[in-house]
Amino acid sequence: MSLKKEAASGSDVDERLAALITNANAIRAIASAVEGTLGPKGLDTMLVDKFGEVVITNDGVTILTMMEANHPAARMLINIARAQQEEVGDGTTTATVMAGALVGSGVEQVTRGVPVARVIEGLRVGLKKALDFMGAEARPVTSLQDPVVRQVALVAGRSHEDIADLVVQAAIMIGQEKLKDPSFKFSEAIVAEEGAENEVFMGVIINKDRINRQMPRELSQLSVLVIDDALEPEEIDDEALSTESGFARYLQLQEEFKQNVQKIAGLGVGLVLVDRGVNDAAEEILTDAGVMVVQRVANKELRKAAEHTGARMIKRTGLKKAPDELKKFLGQADKAYNDEKLEQVWVLGGGGKPMATVLVGAATAEVVGERERIAKDAAASVQSAIKGGVVPGGGSLELAVAREVEKVREGIRGMAAYGVDCVVEALKRPMSQIVANAGFNPLEKLGDVIAAQAETGKNSLAVDCDSGQVADMLEMGIADPAIVKTYALRAAGEVAEAILRIDTIIKKREEKDTRKEMPS
Template sequence: MSLKQQASTGAEVDERMAALVTNANAIRAISSAVEGTLGPKGLDTMLVDQFGEVVITNDGVTILTMMEANHPAARMLINIAKAQQEEIGDGTTTATVMAGALVGTGVDQVARGVPVARVIEGLRAGIKRGLQAVEEHSRPVAGMDDQLLRKVALVAGREHEDIADLVVRAAALIGGEKLNDRTFKLSDTVTAEEGADNQVFMGVIINKEKMNRHMPGELEQPAVLIIDDALEPEEIEEEALATEAGFARYLELQAGHKEGIQKIIDLGVGLVLADRGVDDTAEEMLTDAGIVVVQRVASRELRKAAEHTGARMIKRTGLKKDAGSLRQCLGKAARAYNDEKLEQVWVLGGTGKPMATVLVGAATAEVVGERERIARDAASAVQAAVKGGVVPGGGAVELAAVRDVERIRAGMKGMAAYGVDCVIEALKRPMAQIVANAGFNPLEKLGDVLAAQVEEGKPSLAVDCDTGEVCDMYELGVVDPTLVKTHALKAAGEIAEAILRIDTIIKKREEKKENLKEL
């Protein structure tokens, strides 16, 4: 090969490595932004926008979604973290940290001359064995009164005992069957309010007040009507009103509207929840009848209220139905009242599906958001534990999985073994970061824990972040949901493989401008 050919080949390799290194640096930057929050001694991050608004949080997915990230590889990692949050509701920081370790080690292997295909081959094999190992170390939750659930809530809730207690009580109220429903999320039952008292109750909160102060402040055993529409006559265009036929139609709609309101009164409805506005006629008639009306209710709250009370949502045209058909659409609650302090309407004891609400109090407006995020994390972790069991936390189970992954490395032929090394380093990363955040030497502590796990045959051994001693995480009460760990490892593997497969970065043409030129 001539010197010219060698230079050309070298330049091509350098260009491909440049793309890989650029992407890897972006992943490392994102990982480093959240790694300092990991573990019980993790610190908070301050996010500041262009207007000086500040958010202080320890929540990984909040940091990732709020931070400014322009690099496409960085956005890929953030999207994976969002998917982890959407699916499980916790473990985004762990997934991000492991993804950073996988990509970083993978790039180092490629730089040493290991083909990317071989790295990915080993990475897949290592991830597969790592997932099996984590599941083998999993322990099921024995019912809703298992003390493991509170430990899970306490760890995910960052040692906030009041929040852990609230979440566990809510889980017990709802029950295991509902928690195993894929469409239900316990975290959706959480809300935080400034000045509120911590409590859990069977019911839903509507974040609106009654629309008229003369309406009753409290109702016992109210029938509930939910209108997924405006409670007002259909509109007629001004041009049509100028015609005789149009005006006649207007009068007809007004009469029909009043007739529908009278039906609501005659049916004995106590509470009306409307998706959109309520006109003056309806407000006056319903107020005189002693009916509580709440307008412009958020769609999510309407659905929750309908499920809890057993009501069937209708459109305003549904008021044209006969009384018997309309009665079938009504729900029922034990109690409903207007909380003037919190500016909310509470609907309690519905006869439909059980629906618990976790109300988390906060002393000031500045901490409301963070208290809510902590409670949602705890709720997601508890639900995941019910679904898939628990494993020892503190990075113990990942380190225990290292030994299983090392065994398959010994049996692999060729350069794929270097890809397995990437997984081994990623599995060590959570504990190493937790220990470093606690102020200890990660290399020393990793060695101590690995030796102790082998000597005692306990995969639950890790480091007590208060003392630096090796101890049993189950005995210390540090446990994590199995699903959080397995999804985090899967997510990290997916993003690492996607990044390692990219060897060229090409800027896309601006399609909109091209289309405009064609037009």
């Protein structure tokens, strides 16, 4: 009887571990998909869809969001990476690799007999210490002229010097105050185009042509009207139109609409940006008046143009206002130019808020997307550095933090110490992977760096991926934004704890639509 009970108990343990191991394997599979891209010697990943379309990239979040992943735990990790990209714009690969290491180490401890609750307790202690130490190591960036700003752009921009220079130039144009604004995303200033020349300018790009070639191609010192609506007469439904009074109302609305459009021309407006379509009559009137009109402008671009020119967006019904009232809705710009080759309208020198655009050129269509992703990462990293300062890169800071967390372990009693060990292993993982991707032995190089950091007291020591020698990352110009590092570690900790807490996977029943079953 006792043997049966013992067997049943062992079976229960196996079932509980099965869910944990299944989830951990999914997390590790996701981490392994991106870890080869980490560091200056990281390689690219090719993503192929069912139609044979190919994307080749080194960008972690692009790989994660484009890859096919059906396992719930894998999707959880991908969502965490996506959230990091939205919040700080970089560091998704580091977060994913550390999450994989945390989960892997945690599962190893649990299979050895350490209760999950104790592992999680240790994780929390270790992560708190690590995050506090990382925050204390951050060096503030007080000027955009500081050479470290370009270095941050260069590291995040994967050593593309032209992109780093463009991003820094644009950052200086925008200014520190704007970069620190929580609602402003510097990465949204990046535009990549095939056949374009690298350029930074104060203005915005509308990715549409003017409606017709009879409209002016270029205008100077102009007023701008932004219509967050269609430039068409108000509609009447078919039923009302079939009546005499309805048809009379239709004719009245058509006439009122033409008067409103003529009012736009009479105000001397040079550029009209429209959210939706433009009526033929309006197109004809505005063409004759020498107005450049762009229709079906993306809402994001419409808002950026309004903000930059100082225009107040208006609905079509707002065009009924008196001319003096309507003038208050107009913005101003030094120049509007339709680049017919790129099929874009550039609005330069707006009278509203400063807004720089970084135009990144690409030789072929195949590399446009990757060039844009690289530039967006560089821009996001520069903004994060201005907000929260910089720390040494190359995995050096994480290794120094691991040494500090190991000291915490000495003061912890009980099995929670094993959870702290998981944090130590995860913190060693970035440098280990960077070194492995550069073709060196991770165990050997980590040992060298740990000894050198302890001996010199320099937390900025890591491995030069060209020579394999221990080197000072800050002296080499390898710096990362502190916010990216702390967010990555916090995100890894959150997903690891969530995965470790799951000990049962149950398939949800399909819920019936009860509304169909309700009596009429």
